[in-house]
Amino acid sequence: xxxxxxxxxxxxxxxxxxxxxxxxxxxxxxxxxxxxxxxxxxxxxxxxxxxxxxxxxxxxxxxxxxxxxxxxxxxxxxxxxxxxxxxxxxxxxxxxxx
Amino acid sequence: xxxxxxxxxxxxxxxxxxxxxxxxxxxxxxxxxxxxxxxxxxxxxxxxxxxxxxxxxxxxxxxxxxxxxxxxxxxxxxxxxxxxxxxxxxxxxxxxxx
Amino acid sequence: xxxxxxxxxxxxxxxxxxxxxxxxxxxxxxxxxxxxxxxxxxxxxxxxxxxxxxxxxxxxxxxxxxxxxxxxxxxxxxxxxxxxxxxxxxxxxxxxxx
Amino acid sequence: xxxxxxxxxxxxxxxxxxxxxxxxxxxxxxxxxxxxxxxxxxxxxxxxxxxxxxxxxxxxxxxxxxxxxxxxxxxxxxxxxxxxxxxxxxxxxxxxxx
Numbered sequence: 001x002x003x004x005x006x007x008x009x010x011x012x013x014x015x016x017x018x019x020x021x022x023x024x025x026x027x028x029x030x031x032x033x034x035x036x037x038x039x040x041x042x043x044x045x046x047x048x049x050x051x052x053x054x055x056x057x058x059x060x061x062x063x064x065x066x067x068x069x070x071x072x073x074x075x076x077x078x079x080x081x082x083x084x085x086x087x088x089x090x091x092x093x094x095x096x097x098x
Numbered sequence: 099x100x101x102x103x104x105x106x107x108x109x110x111x112x113x114x115x116x117x118x119x120x121x122x123x124x125x126x127x128x129x130x131x132x133x134x135x136x137x138x139x140x141x142x143x144x145x146x147x148x149x150x151x152x153x154x155x156x157x158x159x160x161x162x163x164x165x166x167x168x169x170x171x172x173x174x175x176x177x178x179x180x181x182x183x184x185x186x187x188x189x190x191x192x193x194x195x196x
Numbered sequence: 197x198x199x200x201x202x203x204x205x206x207x208x209x210x211x212x213x214x215x216x217x218x219x220x221x222x223x224x225x226x227x228x229x230x231x232x233x234x235x236x237x238x239x240x241x242x243x244x245x246x247x248x249x250x251x252x253x254x255x256x257x258x259x260x261x262x263x264x265x266x267x268x269x270x271x272x273x274x275x276x277x278x279x280x281x282x283x284x285x286x287x288x289x290x291x292x293x294x
Numbered sequence: 295x296x297x298x299x300x301x302x303x304x305x306x307x308x309x310x311x312x313x314x315x316x317x318x319x320x321x322x323x324x325x326x327x328x329x330x331x332x333x334x335x336x337x338x339x340x341x342x343x344x345x346x347x348x349x350x351x352x353x354x355x356x357x358x359x360x361x362x363x364x365x366x367x368x369x370x371x372x373x374x375x376x377x378x379x380x381x382x383x384x385x386x387x388x389x390x391x392x
Contacts, residue, residue: 005335009205009268012180012212016266016376019387026388039333040384041299041372049158053151060147060175069180070212072205074270075173076368077158078335082110082167082310090334093313094320103237107303107366114278114306114364117289124290137235138286139201139274168310170303172368174270176237180212188236191215192222208376245354249347256343256371265376271369273354278306278363 002079003087004052007042010063011070021062028058037087042074046087052077100177101185102150105140108161109168119160126156135185140172144185150175198275199283200248203238206259207266217258224254233283238270242283248273296373297381298346301336304357305364315356322352331381336368340381346371 008025010018022043029036029045032055036045045052060073078085106123108116120141127134127143130153134143143150158171176183204221206214218239225232225241228251232241241248256269274281302319304312316337323330323339326349330339339346354367372379 003334009207011205011207011214012210014208014210016208016374017387018207019384020391022388023391037334038385038388039336040297040331040338040381041370042333042336043388044334049155053155057147057151060177064177064179070176070178073175073177074370075175076335077171077173078168079158079162079171080168080310081162087334090313091332093311094316094332094337097314097317101236107305109303109305109312110308110310112306112308114276115289116305117286118293120290121293135236136287136290137238138199138233138240138283139272140235140238141290142236172272174237178212185236188215189234191213192218192234192239195216195219245351249351253343253347256373260373260375266372266374269371269373271371273367273369274364275354275358275367276364277358 001046001086002049002052002077003085003090004045004047004056005042005076006045006056006059007074008059008063009072010068011072013068018063024062025059028055035087044087049077049079099144099184100147100150100175101183101188102143102145102154103140103174104143104154104157105172106157106161107170108166109170111166116161122160123157126153133185142185147175147177197242197282198245198248198273199281199286200241200243200252201238201272202241202252202255203270204255204259205268206264207268209264214259220258221255224251231283240283245273245275295340295380296343296346296371297379297384298339298341298350299336299370300339300350300353301368302353302357303366304362305366307362312357318356319353322349329381338381343371343373
Protein backbone atom coordinates (compact mmCIF):
# COMPACT_ATOMS: atom_id res chain seq x y z
CA UNK A 1 0.00 0.00 0.00
CA UNK A 2 1.29 3.46 -0.82
CA UNK A 3 2.31 5.88 1.90
CA UNK A 4 1.41 9.58 1.96
CA UNK A 5 3.41 12.22 3.75
CA UNK A 6 1.44 15.40 4.28
CA UNK A 7 2.12 18.75 5.92
CA UNK A 8 -0.09 21.81 5.87
CA UNK A 9 1.14 25.34 6.46
CA UNK A 10 -1.39 28.09 7.14
CA UNK A 11 -0.04 31.43 5.91
CA UNK A 12 -1.04 34.89 7.07
CA UNK A 13 -2.19 33.97 10.56
CA UNK A 14 -0.53 35.85 13.38
CA UNK A 15 0.38 32.67 15.23
CA UNK A 16 3.58 30.79 14.61
CA UNK A 17 2.00 27.50 15.81
CA UNK A 18 -0.36 25.42 13.77
CA UNK A 19 -0.33 22.00 15.38
CA UNK A 20 -4.08 22.20 16.10
CA UNK A 21 -4.85 21.42 12.44
CA UNK A 22 -2.68 18.34 12.65
CA UNK A 23 -4.55 17.25 15.78
CA UNK A 24 -7.79 17.53 13.80
CA UNK A 25 -6.21 15.64 10.91
CA UNK A 26 -5.62 12.68 13.24
CA UNK A 27 -9.37 12.48 13.84
CA UNK A 28 -9.90 12.24 10.08
CA UNK A 29 -7.38 9.39 9.74
CA UNK A 30 -8.87 7.53 12.70
CA UNK A 31 -12.43 7.94 11.50
CA UNK A 32 -11.37 6.41 8.19
CA UNK A 33 -9.45 3.60 9.87
CA UNK A 34 -6.14 4.54 8.27
CA UNK A 35 -2.80 3.80 9.95
CA UNK A 36 -0.85 7.00 10.48
CA UNK A 37 2.23 8.27 12.21
CA UNK A 38 2.85 11.80 13.49
CA UNK A 39 6.42 12.96 12.86
CA UNK A 40 8.00 16.25 13.96
CA UNK A 41 7.40 17.87 10.58
CA UNK A 42 4.57 15.98 8.91
CA UNK A 43 2.08 13.16 9.21
CA UNK A 44 2.46 9.89 7.29
CA UNK A 45 -0.54 7.78 6.37
CA UNK A 46 -0.85 4.34 4.83
CA UNK A 47 -3.73 3.38 2.57
CA UNK A 48 -5.05 2.85 -0.91
CA UNK A 49 -3.99 5.56 -3.34
CA UNK A 50 -7.48 7.00 -3.82
CA UNK A 51 -8.12 7.05 -0.08
CA UNK A 52 -4.86 8.90 0.48
CA UNK A 53 -5.74 11.55 -2.09
CA UNK A 54 -9.17 11.88 -0.55
CA UNK A 55 -7.91 12.43 3.03
CA UNK A 56 -5.26 14.81 1.73
CA UNK A 57 -8.05 16.93 0.25
CA UNK A 58 -9.94 16.86 3.52
CA UNK A 59 -6.87 17.83 5.59
CA UNK A 60 -6.04 20.71 3.22
CA UNK A 61 -9.48 22.25 3.96
CA UNK A 62 -9.01 22.33 7.76
CA UNK A 63 -7.30 25.73 8.11
CA UNK A 64 -9.77 27.36 5.69
CA UNK A 65 -12.63 26.16 7.88
CA UNK A 66 -10.95 28.01 10.75
CA UNK A 67 -10.81 31.22 8.72
CA UNK A 68 -7.25 31.08 7.39
CA UNK A 69 -6.84 32.78 3.99
CA UNK A 70 -3.96 30.85 2.49
CA UNK A 71 -2.81 27.27 2.91
CA UNK A 72 0.25 25.59 1.42
CA UNK A 73 -0.01 21.80 1.53
CA UNK A 74 2.95 19.54 0.75
CA UNK A 75 2.26 15.92 -0.13
CA UNK A 76 4.54 13.08 -1.14
CA UNK A 77 3.21 9.71 -2.20
CA UNK A 78 5.60 6.77 -2.35
CA UNK A 79 4.07 3.76 -4.08
CA UNK A 80 5.76 0.51 -4.87
CA UNK A 81 4.25 -2.39 -6.80
CA UNK A 82 7.06 -4.95 -6.91
CA UNK A 83 6.87 -5.86 -3.24
CA UNK A 84 4.96 -5.20 -0.04
CA UNK A 85 5.66 -1.84 1.49
CA UNK A 86 4.35 -0.31 4.68
CA UNK A 87 5.44 2.31 7.16
CA UNK A 88 7.00 -0.19 9.58
CA UNK A 89 8.98 -2.06 6.95
CA UNK A 90 10.29 1.25 5.54
CA UNK A 91 11.73 2.27 8.90
CA UNK A 92 12.98 -1.25 9.63
CA UNK A 93 14.89 -1.39 6.33
CA UNK A 94 16.90 1.68 7.37
CA UNK A 95 17.48 0.72 11.00
CA UNK A 96 18.15 -2.98 10.61
CA UNK A 97 19.39 -3.61 7.09
CA UNK A 98 19.77 -7.23 6.04
CA UNK B 99 -7.60 29.39 -8.29
CA UNK B 100 -5.11 27.18 -6.50
CA UNK B 101 -1.86 26.18 -8.10
CA UNK B 102 -0.37 22.68 -8.01
CA UNK B 103 3.31 21.92 -8.32
CA UNK B 104 3.96 18.30 -9.20
CA UNK B 105 7.05 16.22 -9.85
CA UNK B 106 7.21 12.47 -10.34
CA UNK B 107 10.32 10.38 -9.80
CA UNK B 108 10.40 6.81 -11.12
CA UNK B 109 12.68 4.69 -8.92
CA UNK B 110 14.48 1.51 -9.90
CA UNK B 111 14.68 2.10 -13.63
CA UNK B 112 18.13 1.91 -15.12
CA UNK B 113 17.81 5.28 -16.84
CA UNK B 114 18.70 8.54 -15.14
CA UNK B 115 16.28 10.48 -17.39
CA UNK B 116 12.54 10.54 -16.93
CA UNK B 117 11.34 13.56 -18.86
CA UNK B 118 9.15 11.40 -21.10
CA UNK B 119 6.57 11.06 -18.32
CA UNK B 120 6.43 14.82 -18.00
CA UNK B 121 5.89 15.10 -21.75
CA UNK B 122 2.92 12.76 -21.38
CA UNK B 123 1.69 14.76 -18.40
CA UNK B 124 1.46 17.83 -20.63
CA UNK B 125 -1.01 15.97 -22.84
CA UNK B 126 -3.18 15.33 -19.78
CA UNK B 127 -3.18 19.00 -18.80
CA UNK B 128 -3.97 20.11 -22.35
CA UNK B 129 -6.77 17.59 -22.80
CA UNK B 130 -8.34 18.95 -19.62
CA UNK B 131 -7.85 22.57 -20.67
CA UNK B 132 -5.69 23.44 -17.65
CA UNK B 133 -3.03 26.16 -17.78
CA UNK B 134 0.36 24.74 -16.92
CA UNK B 135 4.00 25.69 -16.92
CA UNK B 136 6.98 23.36 -17.26
CA UNK B 137 9.85 24.34 -14.95
CA UNK B 138 13.29 22.73 -14.77
CA UNK B 139 12.29 20.57 -11.79
CA UNK B 140 8.51 20.27 -11.84
CA UNK B 141 5.32 21.20 -13.61
CA UNK B 142 2.91 23.79 -12.23
CA UNK B 143 -0.79 23.68 -13.03
CA UNK B 144 -3.63 26.09 -12.30
CA UNK B 145 -7.18 24.92 -11.72
CA UNK B 146 -9.93 24.09 -9.28
CA UNK B 147 -8.74 22.13 -6.27
CA UNK B 148 -10.58 18.91 -7.19
CA UNK B 149 -9.35 19.06 -10.77
CA UNK B 150 -5.77 19.49 -9.56
CA UNK B 151 -6.02 16.45 -7.27
CA UNK B 152 -7.56 14.48 -10.12
CA UNK B 153 -4.80 15.27 -12.64
CA UNK B 154 -2.17 14.64 -9.97
CA UNK B 155 -3.58 11.12 -9.59
CA UNK B 156 -3.48 10.58 -13.32
CA UNK B 157 0.10 11.83 -13.66
CA UNK B 158 1.27 9.61 -10.78
CA UNK B 159 0.07 6.54 -12.72
CA UNK B 160 2.11 7.28 -15.87
CA UNK B 161 5.37 5.54 -14.92
CA UNK B 162 3.49 2.45 -13.63
CA UNK B 163 1.79 2.14 -17.02
CA UNK B 164 5.27 2.02 -18.54
CA UNK B 165 6.30 -0.81 -16.22
CA UNK B 166 8.10 1.12 -13.48
CA UNK B 167 7.84 -0.55 -10.04
CA UNK B 168 8.12 2.42 -7.73
CA UNK B 169 7.09 6.05 -8.11
CA UNK B 170 7.63 8.93 -5.69
CA UNK B 171 5.37 11.88 -6.46
CA UNK B 172 5.80 15.28 -4.80
CA UNK B 173 2.89 17.69 -4.85
CA UNK B 174 2.45 21.14 -3.36
CA UNK B 175 -0.85 22.98 -3.50
CA UNK B 176 -0.91 26.69 -2.75
CA UNK B 177 -4.43 28.03 -2.33
CA UNK B 178 -5.44 31.51 -1.35
CA UNK B 179 -8.98 32.72 -0.73
CA UNK B 180 -8.53 36.38 0.23
CA UNK B 181 -7.55 37.55 -3.24
CA UNK B 182 -7.11 36.39 -6.82
CA UNK B 183 -4.03 34.29 -7.39
CA UNK B 184 -2.68 32.77 -10.57
CA UNK B 185 0.65 31.62 -11.92
CA UNK B 186 1.39 34.89 -13.74
CA UNK B 187 0.57 37.13 -10.80
CA UNK B 188 2.73 34.98 -8.50
CA UNK B 189 5.80 35.45 -10.68
CA UNK B 190 5.00 39.13 -11.30
CA UNK B 191 4.79 39.86 -7.55
CA UNK B 192 8.38 38.64 -7.14
CA UNK B 193 9.85 40.28 -10.24
CA UNK B 194 8.05 43.62 -10.15
CA UNK B 195 7.00 44.31 -6.56
CA UNK B 196 4.75 47.32 -6.02
CA UNK C 197 25.81 21.69 -12.65
CA UNK C 198 23.19 20.85 -10.07
CA UNK C 199 19.95 22.79 -9.82
CA UNK C 200 18.38 23.96 -6.57
CA UNK C 201 14.71 24.63 -6.11
CA UNK C 202 13.98 26.73 -3.06
CA UNK C 203 10.87 28.17 -1.46
CA UNK C 204 10.62 29.95 1.87
CA UNK C 205 7.45 30.26 3.90
CA UNK C 206 7.32 32.75 6.77
CA UNK C 207 4.89 31.53 9.44
CA UNK C 208 3.07 33.63 12.01
CA UNK C 209 3.01 36.90 10.12
CA UNK C 210 -0.39 38.46 9.63
CA UNK C 211 0.11 38.86 5.90
CA UNK C 212 -0.76 36.15 3.41
CA UNK C 213 1.80 37.51 0.90
CA UNK C 214 5.52 36.94 1.17
CA UNK C 215 6.87 37.65 -2.30
CA UNK C 216 9.10 40.46 -0.96
CA UNK C 217 11.55 37.89 0.42
CA UNK C 218 11.78 36.29 -2.99
CA UNK C 219 12.47 39.68 -4.54
CA UNK C 220 15.36 40.07 -2.09
CA UNK C 221 16.53 36.54 -2.88
CA UNK C 222 16.94 37.56 -6.52
CA UNK C 223 19.45 40.20 -5.46
CA UNK C 224 21.47 37.51 -3.70
CA UNK C 225 21.51 35.29 -6.79
CA UNK C 226 22.50 38.20 -9.04
CA UNK C 227 25.23 39.43 -6.73
CA UNK C 228 26.70 35.94 -6.83
CA UNK C 229 26.35 35.67 -10.59
CA UNK C 230 24.11 32.59 -10.43
CA UNK C 231 21.53 31.82 -13.15
CA UNK C 232 18.07 31.60 -11.63
CA UNK C 233 14.46 31.36 -12.68
CA UNK C 234 11.43 32.59 -10.74
CA UNK C 235 8.51 30.16 -10.96
CA UNK C 236 5.01 30.65 -9.52
CA UNK C 237 5.83 28.60 -6.43
CA UNK C 238 9.59 28.65 -6.00
CA UNK C 239 12.89 29.89 -7.37
CA UNK C 240 15.31 27.62 -9.21
CA UNK C 241 19.04 28.31 -9.24
CA UNK C 242 21.90 26.70 -11.12
CA UNK C 243 25.40 26.47 -9.67
CA UNK C 244 28.02 24.39 -7.93
CA UNK C 245 26.66 22.30 -5.09
CA UNK C 246 28.43 24.23 -2.33
CA UNK C 247 27.36 27.57 -3.79
CA UNK C 248 23.75 26.39 -3.90
CA UNK C 249 23.83 25.31 -0.25
CA UNK C 250 25.41 28.62 0.66
CA UNK C 251 22.79 30.79 -1.08
CA UNK C 252 20.03 28.58 0.35
CA UNK C 253 21.32 29.41 3.84
CA UNK C 254 21.37 33.10 3.02
CA UNK C 255 17.83 33.08 1.59
CA UNK C 256 16.49 31.19 4.63
CA UNK C 257 17.69 34.06 6.88
CA UNK C 258 15.79 36.81 5.00
CA UNK C 259 12.45 36.62 6.82
CA UNK C 260 14.19 36.44 10.23
CA UNK C 261 16.02 39.67 9.41
CA UNK C 262 12.60 41.26 8.86
CA UNK C 263 11.40 40.10 12.28
CA UNK C 264 9.55 36.91 11.36
CA UNK C 265 9.62 34.27 14.13
CA UNK C 266 9.34 31.08 12.14
CA UNK C 267 10.48 30.12 8.66
CA UNK C 268 9.93 26.85 6.80
CA UNK C 269 12.30 26.46 3.86
CA UNK C 270 11.88 23.74 1.24
CA UNK C 271 14.86 22.86 -0.92
CA UNK C 272 15.35 20.24 -3.62
CA UNK C 273 18.70 19.65 -5.25
CA UNK C 274 18.83 17.64 -8.47
CA UNK C 275 22.37 16.67 -9.41
CA UNK C 276 23.45 14.50 -12.30
CA UNK C 277 26.98 13.42 -13.06
CA UNK C 278 26.59 11.24 -16.16
CA UNK C 279 25.79 14.12 -18.51
CA UNK C 280 25.46 17.87 -18.73
CA UNK C 281 22.36 19.24 -17.07
CA UNK C 282 21.09 22.77 -16.80
CA UNK C 283 17.76 24.51 -16.35
CA UNK C 284 17.19 25.09 -20.06
CA UNK C 285 17.95 21.52 -21.10
CA UNK C 286 15.65 20.19 -18.37
CA UNK C 287 12.68 22.16 -19.70
CA UNK C 288 13.60 21.41 -23.32
CA UNK C 289 13.68 17.64 -22.67
CA UNK C 290 10.04 17.79 -21.54
CA UNK C 291 8.74 20.15 -24.22
CA UNK C 292 10.62 18.83 -27.23
CA UNK C 293 11.54 15.22 -26.57
CA UNK C 294 13.85 13.56 -29.08
CA UNK D 295 17.07 24.44 17.45
CA UNK D 296 15.92 24.03 13.88
CA UNK D 297 14.86 20.67 12.53
CA UNK D 298 15.85 19.29 9.12
CA UNK D 299 13.86 16.75 7.19
CA UNK D 300 15.89 15.08 4.48
CA UNK D 301 15.23 12.40 1.91
CA UNK D 302 17.53 11.30 -0.88
CA UNK D 303 16.38 9.55 -4.04
CA UNK D 304 18.95 7.89 -6.27
CA UNK D 305 17.75 7.90 -9.88
CA UNK D 306 18.78 5.56 -12.65
CA UNK D 307 19.76 2.59 -10.52
CA UNK D 308 18.08 -0.66 -11.37
CA UNK D 309 17.00 -1.27 -7.79
CA UNK D 310 13.76 0.08 -6.37
CA UNK D 311 15.19 0.06 -2.82
CA UNK D 312 17.59 2.65 -1.49
CA UNK D 313 17.41 2.32 2.28
CA UNK D 314 21.14 1.48 2.48
CA UNK D 315 22.02 5.15 1.95
CA UNK D 316 19.76 6.10 4.83
CA UNK D 317 21.48 3.51 7.01
CA UNK D 318 24.81 5.17 6.19
CA UNK D 319 23.29 8.58 6.88
CA UNK D 320 22.53 7.46 10.43
CA UNK D 321 26.24 6.88 10.98
CA UNK D 322 26.91 10.46 9.92
CA UNK D 323 24.33 11.84 12.36
CA UNK D 324 25.66 9.70 15.20
CA UNK D 325 29.28 10.58 14.55
CA UNK D 326 28.30 14.24 14.77
CA UNK D 327 26.24 13.69 17.92
CA UNK D 328 23.00 14.95 16.33
CA UNK D 329 19.59 13.73 17.48
CA UNK D 330 17.71 12.17 14.60
CA UNK D 331 14.60 10.17 13.89
CA UNK D 332 14.03 7.76 11.01
CA UNK D 333 10.52 8.05 9.57
CA UNK D 334 8.98 5.90 6.82
CA UNK D 335 9.76 8.48 4.15
CA UNK D 336 12.60 10.63 5.44
CA UNK D 337 15.01 11.27 8.28
CA UNK D 338 14.61 14.21 10.64
CA UNK D 339 17.59 15.74 12.42
CA UNK D 340 17.85 18.39 15.11
CA UNK D 341 20.80 20.75 15.34
CA UNK D 342 22.23 24.18 14.65
CA UNK D 343 21.36 25.53 11.23
CA UNK D 344 24.90 25.36 9.85
CA UNK D 345 25.39 21.83 11.16
CA UNK D 346 22.16 20.74 9.49
CA UNK D 347 23.20 22.19 6.14
CA UNK D 348 26.58 20.54 6.51
CA UNK D 349 25.19 17.04 7.20
CA UNK D 350 22.66 17.49 4.41
CA UNK D 351 25.57 18.05 2.01
CA UNK D 352 27.32 14.96 3.30
CA UNK D 353 24.20 12.78 2.99
CA UNK D 354 23.54 14.00 -0.56
CA UNK D 355 26.99 12.67 -1.60
CA UNK D 356 26.38 9.10 -0.37
CA UNK D 357 24.75 7.63 -3.50
CA UNK D 358 27.36 9.26 -5.78
CA UNK D 359 30.11 7.55 -3.76
CA UNK D 360 28.36 4.26 -4.56
CA UNK D 361 28.39 5.01 -8.28
CA UNK D 362 24.88 6.43 -8.75
CA UNK D 363 24.66 9.01 -11.56
CA UNK D 364 21.78 11.17 -10.40
CA UNK D 365 20.52 12.08 -6.94
CA UNK D 366 17.48 14.14 -6.02
CA UNK D 367 17.61 15.36 -2.42
CA UNK D 368 14.63 16.96 -0.70
CA UNK D 369 15.26 19.04 2.40
CA UNK D 370 12.94 21.05 4.63
CA UNK D 371 14.23 23.18 7.47
CA UNK D 372 11.77 24.43 10.07
CA UNK D 373 13.27 27.08 12.35
CA UNK D 374 11.53 29.03 15.05
CA UNK D 375 13.05 31.79 17.14
CA UNK D 376 10.19 32.88 19.40
CA UNK D 377 10.21 29.74 21.52
CA UNK D 378 12.01 26.48 22.11
CA UNK D 379 11.34 23.86 19.47
CA UNK D 380 12.56 20.31 19.20
CA UNK D 381 11.43 17.08 17.58
CA UNK D 382 9.71 15.74 20.70
CA UNK D 383 7.78 18.92 21.44
CA UNK D 384 6.63 19.10 17.82
CA UNK D 385 5.06 15.64 17.97
CA UNK D 386 3.70 16.24 21.47
CA UNK D 387 1.92 19.43 20.37
CA UNK D 388 -0.03 17.43 17.80
CA UNK D 389 -0.79 14.38 19.94
CA UNK D 390 -1.56 16.08 23.23
CA UNK D 391 -2.68 19.64 22.55
CA UNK D 392 -3.07 21.92 25.56
